[in-house]
Amino acid sequence: MSKINVRSPYFVNLSTTNLTSATLEIRIYIGEAETSWQGSPQYTLTSTAINDKINFEIAELIKDYIPAAFNGIYPSQNFSEDDNTTVYVDYRITKTVSGSKGTPVDTLGVRAFYGYGYFEEGANPQLLQGYLQSNTTILKLHDAPIRIPVDNENTNSVAFLYQGQQVYSWLPSIGLKIQDQIVYVSNGVNGADSFEERVELDGGTFEDNACIDEFEDDFELFPVDEVLVSGVEGLTIIKIDNIDECKYTPYKLTFINKFGAYQDIWMFKNSKLAMTTEKDKYKSNILNNGTYATYNAQVRLLSKNANQRLTLNSGYYPESNNEIFRQLFLSDKVWIEYKDKTLAVNIENNNIDYKTSLTDSLINYTIDVSFAFDTINNIR
Numbered sequence: 001m002s003k004i005n006v007r008s009p010y011f012v013n014l015s016t017t018n019l020t021s022a023t024l025e026i027r028i029y030i031g032e033a034e035t036s037w038q039g040s041p042q043y044t045l046t047s048t049a050i051n052d053k054i055n056f057e058i059a060e061l062i063k064d065y066i067p068a069a070f071n072g073i074y075p076s077q078n079f080s081e082d083d084n085t086t087v088y089v090d091y092r093i094t095k096t097v098s099g100s101k102g103t104p105v106d107t108l109g110v111r112a113f114y115g116y117g118y119f120e121e122g123a124n125p126q127l128l129q130g131y132l133q134s135n136t137t138i139l140k141l142h143d144a145p146i147r148i149p150v151d152n153e154n155t156n157s158v159a160f161l162y163q164g165q166q167v168y169s170w171l172p173s174i175g176l177k178i179q180d181q182i183v184y185v186s187n188g189v190n191g192a193d194s195f196e197e198r199v200e201l202d203g204g205t206f207e208d209n210a211c212i213d214e215f216e217d218d219f220e221l222f223p224v225d226e227v228l229v230s231g232v233e234g235l236t237i238i239k240i241d242n243i244d245e246c247k248y249t250p251y252k253l254t255f256i257n258k259f260g261a262y263q264d265i266w267m268f269k270n271s272k273l274a275m276t277t278e279k280d281k282y283k284s285n286i287l288n289n290g291t292y293a294t295y296n297a298q299v300r301l302l303s304k305n306a307n308q309r310l311t312l313n314s315g316y317y318p319e320s321n322n323e324i325f326r327q328l329f330l331s332d333k334v335w336i337e338y339k340d341k342t343l344a345v346n347i348e349n350n351n352i353d354y355k356t357s358l359t360d361s362l363i364n365y366t367i368d369v370s371f372a373f374d375t376i377n378n379i380r
Helices: 059-063 195-201 210-218 319-330
Strands: 003-005 011-015 019-029 043-048 053-057 086-097 105-113 137-141 147-151 155-162 165-170 182-186 226-231 234-243 251-256 262-267 271-283 299-313 334-338 341-347 366-371
Touching: 003 059, 011 019, 011 086, 019 053, 019 059, 043 053, 137 262, 137 319, 147 155, 147 226, 147 262, 155 182, 251 299, 251 319, 262 319
Parallel strands: 003 105, 137 234
Antiparallel strands: 011 053, 019 043, 019 086, 086 105, 147 182, 155 165, 155 226, 226 234, 251 262, 251 334, 271 299, 299 366, 334 341, 341 366
């Protein structure tokens, strides 16, 4: 079964001798894949043939039905319609040949992902693999959980290793629901990226002192330094680097990568918060009986608000992770964990210069993100 990546065009191509026209009905839904045509379509498209051929492009229409609004909780662990990045698509084709309408032909249960292909990957990119990331080295904060997104349909197994010994394994389940298609295999508690957050998530109170810090260092969630993913593409070996950062406050960015999966990337080094204000002004008439008070403003503010932004530094990443920074910059949906909240941000950088160990020695990326909302709440 083909796969639709909705941020790239997906063409349904028809070619029949004496083809006059065709109608394409599209139905988009979540839950379990249908085994027969059900309900009413969201879209009905009709086109006239040119030289016995018709091409329908449907990805842009499907994209509108994938909300992909990350709330800090990964979908396979706590499904919500708002954060899902996949849907099922059924489409029905009815051809008219030599003026005679034919029998409808149904294609059912096509999986659509909020992903994309590169130009070099051609039309209707499939990206069929089990491991839904491009990097085989993952850097994470030492006490943060690791999350490995895999395609349930194209993965055979996942194994977590520490010092050469298997500490956890995962096997795909037979699941027909669309929310079962991307699984985030983890050693963590969902929504908690640190020991403190896990305590609070469980209803406890965290007391910050030296004894607790020592305990925290000794009792992580089960440690992982290597992950093995067996999928249709073969065996992928993923190295996990656990980073201790004592000087700066690390920030976790989560973005939707080219496979349509949520992916975490840690920014370990120095950050700087700034704010830019915007205002609308008008000139007021302050004259009163031929005079005016000097304490009254003639130029007044109709409205004023601001937007805050963060300048983040990645810390030293291996050159092999350049592809991940490319996908981060190409993502149209990015979030940051900031002051215990998951907040939407926009990448403000328009350019990225890929760095190499040959010319740059140590590879650090500086990224500017703006919070995707006004500082003063003006939601009415």
